[in-house]
Amino acid sequence: MQETDVNMIITDYWMPEMTGYELLKKVKESSELKRIPVVIMSSENVPNRISRCLEEGAEDFLLKPIQPSDVSRLCSRVLR
Numbered sequence: 001m002q003e004t005d006v007n008m009i010i011t012d013y014w015m016p017e018m019t020g021y022e023l024l025k026k027v028k029e030s031s032e033l034k035r036i037p038v039v040i041m042s043s044e045n046v047p048n049r050i051s052r053c054l055e056e057g058a059e060d061f062l063l064k065p066i067q068p069s070d071v072s073r074l075c076s077r078v079l080r
Contacts, residue, residue: 006036008059008078013042013049021053028057037078041066 009027013020020040027033037059042049050061059078062070 006033008037008039008074010039010041013040013044013053021049021056024053024056024058039074039078 011020024038039060040053041062043064
């Protein structure tokens, strides 16, 4: 596999083929991708879903609507 040039993955929780949680698990199980921070966002505030994603290795879980301050905080913390 080619070296990835990805600094962060930001994904919605609900997608057509899989959930953000399923994507997170695939990334974290991949030896090539596991170091890439994954951020999941959703318009649904479901505490057990949020904690499950964070426990599985998500860098953060953002609630929509996303604010510019959320993105600034995230980038300064994750992309050091």
